[in-house]
Amino acid sequence: MQIRLKDLKKSYGSLHAVNGISLSIPSNLIYGIIGKSGAGKSTLVRLISLLEKPDAGEVHFDEVRVDNLTKEELIRRRRRVGMIFQNFNLFSSRNAAQNVAYPLEIIGTPKAEIAARVAELLELVGLADRGKAPISTLSGGQKQRVAIARALACNPDILFCDEATSALDPQTTHSILSLLKEIQRKMGLTIVMITHQMEVVRDVCDRVAVLDDGRVVEEGPVTDIFAKPKSDVTKEFLSHLVGTDASSEEQMVQWSSKSGAYILRFRGETTDQPILSQITRETGIDFNIRAGGVQKVGGEVEIGTLIVDIQGSEEEQENVVARLREFGVHVEKEERP
């Protein structure tokens, strides 16, 4: 389902939390909304998910205007919209399966049908055997999986995720994002992903809007935003990005099984020198660069990271490593099973 926002506004007192936002969110993709703390992301998502009414402007789901619905229409509409939260917001008085059953219960689904659907949903999120588990016994990632299953119970057209991975560690974040991506493809729904992490945008979003001070400062396909960012806010978000993180490394192919994989870290002035080509000229040994990037650490020191394969025999590799160390490069051999 396509969402269109027309000049949306919402103020709290004199604070313009959402200050004239117009957006078109196409259907059947993952749409990111990124912004710093206080940029108005949560307020915007409360307006689009019909939890609050805007002061001005319009919200359209496909061709239907939904910001001025009556109370009954509003409740019916909300039942076709899924939502997951940073703090999961699960019912502690219910176990995992009963949480997933809740949205079905409130629309009066027959008991047998609920049981079947809940089993199916728990299976989908990989928690088929944890239905009876009390919420407090689940890990953060498992809680978010239950929340996802609950949000999908009534076959929504849209799924809103407000900082859905912010309370999770990197590995768990990765697995939840993969799950959301898989679900998006399987069910063909529109996912609106609110976040302050560029990694999330990079890893799963198709399009993104950058929010600052209640306004959209940039919007477009994620690849465009990464290749040629326009606004300062976007550039700042990109500068925090880690070049070589574990999740992307797993997918990289090694050049050959004979060559060793190494992580090279450069500090300060060494990032400017063409060390690798110099060593290749000297030794005749080739490098295959698989990933790399330069990051500012602690605001001033530049750290370059390269993941390379060094071709050649053990001995030749050792020579190259020794030479690299002479240049002040920190070399780590990557352990691969």
Add this chain to the structure above:
Amino acid sequence: MSAKILLLIWNSTLQTLSMVFFSTLFSLVLGLPLGVLLFATGEEEQGGIIPMPLLNSVLSRIVNVLRSFPFIILMILLFPLSRLLIGTSIGTTATIVPLSIAAAPFVARIIETALKEVDPGVVQAARAMGSTNFQIVRKVLIPEAMPSLVSGVALTIINLIGYSAMAGAIGGGGLGDLAIRYGYQRFRGDIMLVAVIVILVLVEIVQIAGNRLSARLLARR
């Protein structure tokens, strides 16, 4: 102590139990909706689902006034109501009326406080899923607050045991009545003592049972 006196104590205990049971029941019937209303009409930041500031402050005032009213005076003021509802203002059944009304505002506050402890995020999630206000109260707020509600009801029962003993002073029946008529007016210190001990034991049983039940509900989460 003779069998006759033991029977007397037994009957008084049963009277107290029936007074406490029914007044707990009726004070819950009155106090539960009032407590839910107090919570629901409260400020949105505090979890109010249908904020109505004026109604909320009026209700809050009424509850405060009733709660600070001395029970004995309230009871005397409510004699006419007892007479209207029960046909008499003396005796166990008649005492249930002022007891219930005196405890209702207390129950309302306890329920309001318990509901305020529920995570507002959970209520927001329920709203986002398209719950009606009634569904939020019945299927979310009350189950989520159940351990606190159980402790609150135990406290209400304990208070009512105390009030029901006081009601004995103006012809309410039960253990308080026994203690005054025999212990005080007929100088039977032993009967007074037994009555007091039975009251203490009742309070202790309710306290322990309440704590256990509440803890068991929490442990299951």
